[in-house]
Amino acid sequence: MDVKKINAPASTITRDLNRLDKDTENIYETVNIIAKRANQVGVEIKQDLSRKLEEFAFYTDNLEEVFENREQIDISKFYEKLPKPSLIATQEFIDGKLHFSEKAEDTKE
Secondary structure: OOHHHOOOOOOOOOOOHHHHOOOOOOHHHHHHHHHHHHHHHHHHHHHHHHHHHHOOOOOOOOOOOOOOOHHHHHHHHHHHHOOOHHHHHHHHHHOOOOOOOOOOOOOOO
16 A cells, blocks of 8 residues: 555544445445445555664664654654545545455255
8 A cells, every 4th residue: 555645634534424424225235335345545644654664673682762763753743634534435435445255045944
């Protein structure tokens, strides 16, 4: 995921429910799809941040010493300002960038 190409709003906005559920015809299914994608986005962002901060990792035996690095702080601030995963997933759903399929329900009689 390229975090610099995210065009989701930074804060929560009101959404039209009729527009959200037009593809699935069920608002609960829509929310479930968005929630699953938000979890994926959150994991991707966390892994990306961890990978970048790992470069600055300094392992010592003394827990009292804390080393601050300006680059590390800037990277952390950048990721803090990103839209939340739920907002990113909602924008992807509205833009039609999410592909989903219905699972066939098992019916036992």
